[in-house]
Amino acid sequence: MRRSRAPSWWAWAAVAASCRCLAPAFQGAFTLVPRRRSLAPRIAPRAGMASPAGAWGRGTADINIAGGERYSSADWIDNMRNFHKSVILRRIRSHLVFQVVMTTVVTSLHQFGILMQTCTATPCTIAGVVVGLLLVFRTNSAYDRFWEARKIMGGMMNSCRNLAQMRLTSLASTPQLANEFGRCLEALPYVTAMHLTWGVPKAERRDHHLYRRVRAILGDELYEDMVQVRCPPSYLLHRMRLCVDARYGGQGQAVLYAPHLQLLDRINGLVDGIGALERILRTPVPMSYSRHLSRFLTIWLGTLPFVLVNELGWLTIPVVAAICWAYVGAEEIGHTIENPFNDLDGAQTFDTGLPMVALSTTISSEVRNHFDMYEDGSKEQQRQAVELPIKSARESADAAAVVSAPVAPAAPAAPVAPPREASVGRGRGGAARASSSLPLGRGGVPTREEVAEAKKQADLAVWAAKALVEKGAPQATAMQAKAAAKVRIYESLRIKAMMETPS
Numbered sequence: 001m002r003r004s005r006a007p008s009w010w011a012w013a014a015v016a017a018s019c020r021c022l023a024p025a026f027q028g029a030f031t032l033v034p035r036r037r038s039l040a041p042r043i044a045p046r047a048g049m050a051s052p053a054g055a056w057g058r059g060t061a062d063i064n065i066a067g068g069e070r071y072s073s074a075d076w077i078d079n080m081r082n083f084h085k086s087v088i089l090r091r092i093r094s095h096l097v098f099q100v101v102m103t104t105v106v107t108s109l110h111q112f113g114i115l116m117q118t119c120t121a122t123p124c125t126i127a128g129v130v131v132g133l134l135l136v137f138r139t140n141s142a143y144d145r146f147w148e149a150r151k152i153m154g155g156m157m158n159s160c161r162n163l164a165q166m167r168l169t170s171l172a173s174t175p176q177l178a179n180e181f182g183r184c185l186e187a188l189p190y191v192t193a194m195h196l197t198w199g200v201p202k203a204e205r206r207d208h209h210l211y212r213r214v215r216a217i218l219g220d221e222l223y224e225d226m227v228q229v230r231c232p233p234s235y236l237l238h239r240m241r242l243c244v245d246a247r248y249g250g251q252g253q254a255v256l257y258a259p260h261l262q263l264l265d266r267i268n269g270l271v272d273g274i275g276a277l278e279r280i281l282r283t284p285v286p287m288s289y290s291r292h293l294s295r296f297l298t299i300w301l302g303t304l305p306f307v308l309v310n311e312l313g314w315l316t317i318p319v320v321a322a323i324c325w326a327y328v329g330a331e332e333i334g335h336t337i338e339n340p341f342n343d344l345d346g347a348q349t350f351d352t353g354l355p356m357v358a359l360s361t362t363i364s365s366e367v368r369n370h371f372d373m374y375e376d377g378s379k380e381q382q383r384q385a386v387e388l389p390i391k392s393a394r395e396s397a398d399a400a401a402v403v404s405a406p407v408a409p410a411a412p413a414a415p416v417a418p419p420r421e422a423s424v425g426r427g428r429g430g431a432a433r434a435s436s437s438l439p440l441g442r443g444g445v446p447t448r449e450e451v452a453e454a455k456k457q458a459d460l461a462v463w464a465a466k467a468l469v470e471k472g473a474p475q476a477t478a479m480q481a482k483a484a485a486k487v488r489i490y491e492s493l494r495i496k497a498m499m500e501t502p503s
Contacts (some may be wrong), residue, residue: 088336092328096321099301103320106305111313118310119303127300134293135330141285142334149280149340149354156192156273157363159266160185163240164370166266170259173477174247180222181243184236186367187217189360191226192233192274196281196341197356200232210357233274241267259477277341285338297327458486 083089089096109115163185171178190210194200204211204227215223222239229235241264248260301324308316336342340354461483 088329088332089325091336092325092332095298095328096324099324100317100321102302103305103317107309107314107316110309119306121307124300124303124307127296131297131300131327134296135327135334138285138289138293139330139334142336142338145280146337146340146353149277152273152276152280153354153359156189156270157359157366159269159273160189160363160367161370163263163266164367166259166263167370169477170263171243171247177243177247181240182367182371183217183219183222184240184243186364186371187214188233188236188270189363189367190214190217191236192277193356193360195231195233196277200227210360231274231278234271237267237271237274281339281341290335293331297331301327454486454489458483458489461486 106115110118164182167178167181167185171181191200191214194208194210194214198208200211200214218226226232226235244260244263244267248257301320304320304323305316308319312319337353341356342353461479465479465483
């Protein structure tokens with residue numbers, strides 16, 4: 001029989017070092033099912049809670065959701081120093097402790113001569129290749145879900161920006177509809193974040209700060225109506241659609257205006273985005289695949305001590321612990337990012353999923369900034385909405401006038417027909433038809449009377465548009481377009497008269 005040999009000093013040092021590194025993992029080691037709370041470090045805490053700088057290797061000021069936190073080559077020192085604080089290590093601690101205990105038992109039995117039979121390395125080598133392929137496929141499929149969710153959130157952010165900008169020009173004439181439309185749009189990102197994580201009713205029971213913010217934006221009546229439905233974000237989008245239809249005459253109208261179609265297209269895009277996010281949330285990776293990978297990985301790691309103990313002796317314990325940490329950690333990363341919506345505690349990093357609080361706050365803040373820039377009822381800004389296109393048309397006309405010549409008087413042999421009002425077509429090419437409705441004398445060159453009549457019609461249209469805007473009439477938008485068209489007619493006639501009159 002083989003005599004048992006006492007472990008040398010370097011073997012005991014290796015065991016002590018491995019125990020020192022794995023000491024935090026033994027805390028709660030027998031809790032086989034860890035608590036399913038939010039896993040990301042609380043970089044940006046809830047209101048009223050302190051967050052010490054450097055608690056996770058970086059201070060709060062270094063985190064910027066606009067650019068995202070990226071890994072630097074100098075971060076390896078912080079990563080090693082904060083190794084015991086790893087989120088993945090906390091999640092795999094039960095599996096890691098089990099493998100370390102099993103390896104310690106096998107190594108002790110072998111070193112003291114009780115267990116002499118060992119295994120060859122060939123089966124473990126072949127199985128290791130299969131385990132690696134399964135892990136790669138598992139993590140790639142999880143990352144695809146994470147990245148798809150991020151792209152959808154980016155598309156929703158762009159749609160919210162467009163709707164906030166279109167609200168000024170399309171709904172400014174109806175302040176009540178614009179107000180409800182704006183409140184629903186501002187609360188939509190927060191409601192989406194709660195719907196994809198806890199759910200709005202659960203956030204209300206926990207008195208989460210997002211719940212309080214949404215209730216303050218929507219008001220009690222609209223909020224109570226929203227929580228009664230199964231999908232609160234869809235309800236807000238439905239209310240926004242009703243506001244748009246009410247502004248443009250309802251569902252049964254014969255003519256659909258371009259702003260109406262654009263608003264409905266943006267709202268439909270938000271509906272599609274929320275549906276895609278729900279699909280990612282409610283369709284996990286099949287459980288059979290995860291179970292098979294977990295069983296295969298556990299059996300493979302369990303056979304490693306029998307293969308390595310004959311060559312490594314007591315060093316088998318730290319070696320198996322490191323291999324277990326690497327493989328099981330990679331598996332757990334796939335499980336963690338499989339659901340991108342698992343963070344609602346205010347974290348601003350992409351450590352374990354999408355930072356839903358930070359993303360929703362960014363979108364809602366941008367929407368609120370647009371509303372603050374263009375407050376409803378601001379007559380000065382509404383006048384600018386009428387005057388800026390006219391001013392731009394006149395400036396471009398002045399820049400195009402290279403030769404400035406006096407307008408020639410009307411030819412006496414060619415009597416000028418009485419001018420009639422320029423008509424602006426509702427359809428495509430209306431401006432071109434309007435410019436051809438004025439008679440031109442002297443072989444197509446406008447006379448002084450024709451230019452003066454065009455200027456008079458343009459001034460009357462601009463005055464009428466300003467009056468309708470100040471009254472908040474629903475015809476203000478159409479009158480603005482008509483005024484801009486008549487100004488363009490006047491400018492084109494004036495430039496043509498200057499350019500074609502012989503010097």
